[in-house]
Amino acid sequence: MSVTIKDVAKEANVSPSTVSRVLSDSDKISEKTKRKVRKVMNELGYHINYNARVLVQKSTKTIGIVMKHSATHSWHNPFFPEVLRGISTYCHKLDYSISLTTGESEESIYKEVVKMVHGKRIDGIIVLYSKKDDKVVPFLIEQQVPFVVIGKPMEHTNEIMYVDNDNVQAGKEAAEFLIDLGHEEIGFIGDNPDFQVIQDRMNGFKEALLSNDLFYRDEYIKYVDDNNNRKIVTELFNQEITPTALVISSDIQAIGILKLLHEIGYRVPDDISIVTFNKTFITELSIPSLTTVNTQTYQLGYESSRCLIELINEPEMFKRSVIIPTVIEVNDSHQKVLKV
Structure with a gap:
């Protein structure tokens, strides 16, 4: 017989609603209580019923990732795995999955995004670029889908939450x-x-x-x-x-x-x-x-998923930007000019 939220609540001596809030990582629950409840979950072998959650909450617990280039091209660029690692780390903390676009052209990527949205396969989307004449961002605004852009938006600046460097x-x-x-x-x-x-x-x-x-x-x-x-x-x-x-x-x-x-x-x-x-x-x-x-790059991904999940939970929140600082890492590909 599977372990339920009520079983966890009884063993942890808290209410079922407290267990639910721990599962959603609510900031209304103290870290001490979260640790206690999670320890009981592990001991009892409790696993979240994602299918039931989707039906009750109308949530997929999935974030879509829109790539700058085709999947084939993106995997050849070390930026992509690193930003994806940052996104995945935060998503994992809150039990979100990720879904990648798989198109091999800008048009096919756009069509994949349309399928994601209309098929209700995602709760929100992270767009890994900001590009002139892009079709994806205007579509997401029109559809009122929660999304975050990595990069400074070229248009609709006040309507978009974004994470970027200066x-x-x-x-x-x-x-x-x-x-x-x-x-x-x-x-x-x-x-x-x-x-x-x-x-x-x-x-x-x-x-x-x-x-x-x-x-x-x-x-x-x-x-x-x-x-x-x-x-x-x-x-x-x-x-x-x-x-x-x-x-x-x-x-x-x-x-x-x-x-x-x-x-x-x-x-x-x-x-x-x-x-x-x-x-x-x-x-x-x-x-x-x-x-x-x-x-x-890792921090760009981590912050983008954090901002998106906040936006999913609070759709009316103020659309802000997060600027990640940069620093020059000195290695061996430069030297001083020798004046003659």
Whole structure:
């Protein structure tokens, strides 16, 4: 015979409603009582009947995750597993499951989101990006679905709860780190500029150059995709005046650029310095190890799930932003400029 909430309540000497509040991690219950009730649950072997909960509460206890790219592409980027680890950690604390979009194009991802919402398969959604002309966020607003965006919204700012870094400041600090080392000819390499994070980091980079009375060269600003890495590296280093340093918007891009620089005979950091973004295993294992702006990816995921579950429980709450600080992690891909 299965153990019930009443059984747990009797053994713990509390009311069944207290057990229910412990299950939902209510802040109205003290930590001492939560520990006592959870200990009894473990001792009695109590397991939540999720199917019954869904029927009674009209809740799936599931959060949808909308990826920036297709599932195949996302798993190749170390940012995604790390942000997902943060999301999963908080969800696990409150017995929420996660459901990933599986489309292989922007349109198929959007259709997957529509299925999630109309099929009532999720209680809320975390969108892992902020992008120009995106269809997902306007749909979620229209459907009045609780959702949180990782990244600063490009539109509907007052209607959206989001978690982000100050990417303008992060881009500025990355450039100033190189400027303080004596670099004056600095390039910027980003991916799709339709994403807000890339615009912000590039704008911060530009601000740092101008505030230090350095030339801002359009020919030093490059945007890459999977097919043009070699082309932009060739363009950067076939100019009369070439960069002595690069700010690169992600670690996965930096690895590709590092390989191409090696192929054309440029040594890092002897010939060119690099600062990138996102601290992952890639930045530590690359040769040389990459100096990086640590965006605290795990914390971005953790805070986004915490904010979303709060929003699910209190749909009328004020839509706020949470800014996660960044810090430069110094490794081996930079050096000072030797003045002649």
